[in-house]
Amino acid sequence: xxxxxxxxxxxxxxxxxxxxxxxxxxxxxxxxxxxxxxxxxxxxxxxxxxxxxxxxxxxxxxxxxxxxxxxxxxxxxxxxxxxxxxxxxxxxxxxxxxxxxxxxxxxxxxxxxxxxxxxxxxxxxxxxxxxxxxxxxxxxxxxxxxxxxxxxxxxxxxxxxxxxxxxxxxxxxxxxxxxxxxxxxxxxxxxxxxxxxxxxxxxxxxxxxxxxxxxxxxxxxxxxxxxxxxxxxxxxxxxxxxxxxxxxxxxxxxxxxxxxxxxxxxxxxxxxxxxxxxxxxxxxxxxxxxxxxxxxxxxxxxxxxxxxxxxxxxxxxxxxxxxxxxxxxxxxxxxxxxxxxxxxxxxxxxxxxxxxxxxxxxxxxxxxxxxxxxxxxxxxxxxxxxxxxxxxxxxxxxxxxx
Amino acid sequence: xxxxxxxxxxxxxxxxxxxxxxxxxxxxxxxxxxxxxxxxxxxxxxxxxxxxxxxxxxxxxxxxxxxxxxxxxxxxxxxxxxxxxxxxxxxxxxxxxxxxxxxxxxxxxxxxxxxxxxxxxxxxxxxxxxxxxxxxxxxxxxxxxxxxxxxxxxxxxxxxxxxxxxxxxxxxxxxxxxxxxxxxxxxxxxxxxxxxxxxxxxxxxxxxxxxxxxxxxxxxxxxxxxxxxxxxxxxxxxxxxxxxxxxxxxxxxxxxxxxxxxxxxxxxxxxxxxxxxxxxxxxxxxxxxxxxxxxxxxxxxxxxxxxxxxxxxxxxxxxxxxxxxxxxxxxxxxxxxxxxxxxxxxxxxxxxxxxxxxxxxxxxxxxxxxxxxxxxxxxxxxxxxxxxxxxxxxxxxxxxxx
Numbered sequence: 001x002x003x004x005x006x007x008x009x010x011x012x013x014x015x016x017x018x019x020x021x022x023x024x025x026x027x028x029x030x031x032x033x034x035x036x037x038x039x040x041x042x043x044x045x046x047x048x049x050x051x052x053x054x055x056x057x058x059x060x061x062x063x064x065x066x067x068x069x070x071x072x073x074x075x076x077x078x079x080x081x082x083x084x085x086x087x088x089x090x091x092x093x094x095x096x097x098x099x100x101x102x103x104x105x106x107x108x109x110x111x112x113x114x115x116x117x118x119x120x121x122x123x124x125x126x127x128x129x130x131x132x133x134x135x136x137x138x139x140x141x142x143x144x145x146x147x148x149x150x151x152x153x154x155x156x157x158x159x160x161x162x163x164x165x166x167x168x169x170x171x172x173x174x175x176x177x178x179x180x181x182x183x184x185x186x187x188x189x190x191x192x193x194x195x196x197x198x199x200x201x202x203x204x205x206x207x208x209x210x211x212x213x214x215x216x217x218x219x220x221x222x223x224x225x226x227x228x229x230x231x232x233x234x235x236x237x238x239x240x241x242x243x244x245x246x247x248x249x250x251x252x253x254x255x256x257x258x259x260x261x262x263x264x265x266x267x268x269x270x271x272x273x274x275x276x277x278x279x280x281x282x283x284x285x286x287x288x289x290x291x292x293x294x295x296x297x298x299x300x301x302x303x304x305x306x307x308x309x310x311x312x313x314x315x316x317x318x319x320x321x322x323x324x325x326x327x328x329x330x331x332x333x334x335x336x337x338x339x340x341x342x343x344x345x346x347x348x349x350x351x352x353x354x355x356x357x358x359x360x361x362x363x364x365x366x367x368x369x370x371x372x373x374x375x376x377x378x379x380x381x382x383x384x385x386x387x388x389x390x391x392x393x394x395x396x397x398x399x400x401x402x
Numbered sequence: 403x404x405x406x407x408x409x410x411x412x413x414x415x416x417x418x419x420x421x422x423x424x425x426x427x428x429x430x431x432x433x434x435x436x437x438x439x440x441x442x443x444x445x446x447x448x449x450x451x452x453x454x455x456x457x458x459x460x461x462x463x464x465x466x467x468x469x470x471x472x473x474x475x476x477x478x479x480x481x482x483x484x485x486x487x488x489x490x491x492x493x494x495x496x497x498x499x500x501x502x503x504x505x506x507x508x509x510x511x512x513x514x515x516x517x518x519x520x521x522x523x524x525x526x527x528x529x530x531x532x533x534x535x536x537x538x539x540x541x542x543x544x545x546x547x548x549x550x551x552x553x554x555x556x557x558x559x560x561x562x563x564x565x566x567x568x569x570x571x572x573x574x575x576x577x578x579x580x581x582x583x584x585x586x587x588x589x590x591x592x593x594x595x596x597x598x599x600x601x602x603x604x605x606x607x608x609x610x611x612x613x614x615x616x617x618x619x620x621x622x623x624x625x626x627x628x629x630x631x632x633x634x635x636x637x638x639x640x641x642x643x644x645x646x647x648x649x650x651x652x653x654x655x656x657x658x659x660x661x662x663x664x665x666x667x668x669x670x671x672x673x674x675x676x677x678x679x680x681x682x683x684x685x686x687x688x689x690x691x692x693x694x695x696x697x698x699x700x701x702x703x704x705x706x707x708x709x710x711x712x713x714x715x716x717x718x719x720x721x722x723x724x725x726x727x728x729x730x731x732x733x734x735x736x737x738x739x740x741x742x743x744x745x746x747x748x749x750x751x752x753x754x755x756x757x758x759x760x761x762x763x764x765x766x767x768x769x770x771x772x773x774x775x776x777x778x779x780x781x782x783x784x785x786x787x788x789x790x791x792x793x794x795x796x797x798x799x800x801x802x803x804x
Contacts, residue, residue: 153768153770162770163769163770211636211637223736225736227629227634232629233738234613234737234738234739234771235613235738235739235740235774236738236770236771236773236774237738237770238735238738238768238770238771239736239737239738240736241735241736241738241768241770241771242732242735242736244735244768245731245732245735245736245766246728246731246732246766326648327732329647329648330644330647330648330729330732330733331732331733331736333640333643333644333646333647334625334627334641334642334643334644334647334733334736334737335636335641335736336635336636336637336638336639336640336641336643337636337637338637364647364648366555366640366643366646367565368555368564368565368638368639368640368643369636369638369640369643371638372637372638
């Protein structure tokens with residue numbers, strides 16, 4: 001490990017703003033010659049040469065085979081060092097995913113397992129550390145950064161969840177310092193939906209889009225907002241928290257303690273609840289079978305029943321999709337985004353849900369706002385969150401600490 | 403006029419990016435010594451001296467009395483030339499305001515009169531030109547920039563309204579070229595609500611706020627979104643168009659041709675309609691008197707009746723305020739802004755309306771999003787739009803044309 005810069009959460013890996021821009025450019029656009037780097041960064045060739053040499057010395061970049069000839073002599077390509085590793089963690093309400101990526105956020109190894117976030121930070125982060133240790137063996141290298149997404153409001157600046165409704169014990173627990181101490185590298189902590197939005201923005205269906213809304217439908221419902229290519233977090237870090245938009249003052253009770261929230265009507269928990277009621281009512285043989293087998297019904301059961309043509313299950317998804325669509329329609333009128341991406345576990349219900357949301361948005365939003373608006377399903381599925389977490393992690397590691 | 407740079411919409415007033423930053427800093431923070439300018443712009447003193455000399459030569463800045471001593475020799479202050487003038491225009495659905503400001507966007511003269519935007523661009527802009535000619539006599543000087551706000555979706559880049567629902571004849575009419583040709587200076591064209599939001603951001607109640615929503619309730623309802631100190635326009639320029647968020651698929655018909663829009667329930671036109679119905683029903687003596695006198699009822703009549711304690715009128719404002727509040731509550735959860743400012747003609751109904759909106763937002767939005775959220779009335783009233791238009795105008799004039 002000699003020659004590798006100290007990558008603790010206290011010390012920056014980079015020494016100049018030019019190095020930040022250079023590393024970020026290589027991450028975002030891949031290997032480049034020194035000439036191209038100079039043109040893109042608007043820096044004199046000598047300066048580029050010196051910065052590349054310094055980054056090479058500390059093991060952050062390396063030079064690769066010759067680039068395509070541009071008429072003059074053949075030049076070698078500069079790229080991010082192939083042995084750099086990033087740990088990326090996606091904590092959901094009921095699952096945890098851990099991945100190892102290279103410094104370009106390409107996933108090299110990935111594992112997902114069930115995990116209840118309500119156990120609190122110590123058991124969950126202990127399990128994360130175990131999974132990380134295991135998975136690092138599959139893609140060994142030098143760990144330079146880590147990123148984690150959490151299923152609640154996060155203070156990005158402080159690296160912790162703040163007053164999260166479904167995460168008892170996590171409130172203001174310093175996840176960044178905890179994992180930074182464990183792994184000895186800079187750690188970025190963000191909301192899970194923001195991470196998924198970033199993942200789709202950089203490696204998924206929204207690659208060419210600067211302004212997008214990523215709507216996650218999992219156990220809960222949330223939205224990641226990317227504006228000008230960056231996550232918009234709002235003044236208290238709660239931007240995009242659409243699950244608790246109230247649809248009705250006298251609606252069903254929500255996990256947050258309020259009533260009538262969007263999440264109390266739709267989302268995984270609500271679908272499971274309504275699916276069980278449907279099973280017990282005798283109006284769905286598919287769901288009655290699932291309930292008889294395991295004593296409960298999951299959102300996935302509802303999805304399977306709907307796919308098999310179960311009328312009651314189809315109606316549940318249509319009703320929920322319509323309610324979600326009304327909310328999304330208002331937000332599309334308000335924000336005028338370039339794309340809406342639907343993701344998360346329940347999104348795997350797929351095209352029936354998508355059809356309902358589309359129908360509501362195209363019918364209700366301003367024609368000008370929907371004229372060129374794609375409403376699409378996530379491309380990355382359960383890797384969106386870890387890719388986005390890796391992106392935030394490298395952003396943090398490549399930035400000069402102030 | 404010799405020595406003054408050509409300020410047409412084709413030619414830029416500034417020659418370097420440093421000049422742009424220098425002029426903008428003087429506009430935003432007032433007179434400064436060369437030493438302060440160098441510190442704030444992170445430029446060597448000689449460079450600042452040369453840029454100031456050049457801007458002085460062409461009449462854009464001037465040097466004023468000595469600044470407060472900082473221990474060394476007394477230095478003179480640099481400020482924007484006192485004879486620079488900006489024309490700022492605020493076209494509403496039923497009124498037009500024209501102001502002359504100095505280059506710091508301080509209003510020197512202002513006039514407002516009734517004007518129906520539905521007359522189309524030629525008659526309206528002819529009247530704007532007449533008012534501008536008259537008002538320029540009250541505050542003579544060198545015209546360097548103009549800005550105009552229009553009551554509909556605007557393509558900021560092209561300088562024109564695009565498919566505006568209440569502006570027949572204006573669709574894709576090139577307002578920027580028209581006024582640029584007339585006045586021989588750079589012209590910025592924006593949506594009226596965006597201009598009002600910018601006005602409050604720079605000179606009003608939101609001076610210290612980077613992220614805010616400005617909700618305008620006039621004949622129609624709209625919202626200006628300022629993020630990171632800049633207007634957020636969305637990909638098609640329609641961001642903030644909340645007046646046509648649909649509340650009910652079977653609601654009243656809206657001016658846009660759809661049904662159940664927020665604007666069809668509340669806003670000036672809806673209040674006038676419901677006020678007249680109330681007058682005719684015999685349930686409001688105040689409004690019946692107004693109707694008998696003029697054959698119609700205005701939103702202002704409803705406001706006056708409510709202020710006098712008329713039960714029916716109070717209920718109209720409460721119902722509308724509650725509906726508006728529900729929409730604003732959702733948007734606050736979604737955007738997590740630092741401030742909500744309520745303005746526009748109907749906002750002069752004032753505190754009853756504000757109370758309803760506040761009650762809905764504080765009751766329905768996430769506690770984290772509302773914890774430090776002021777919801778306040780506009781401070782600038784009918785000058786918000788012209789101050790914001792002047793701001794966009796100087797932004798444009800101070801920027802290098804590409």
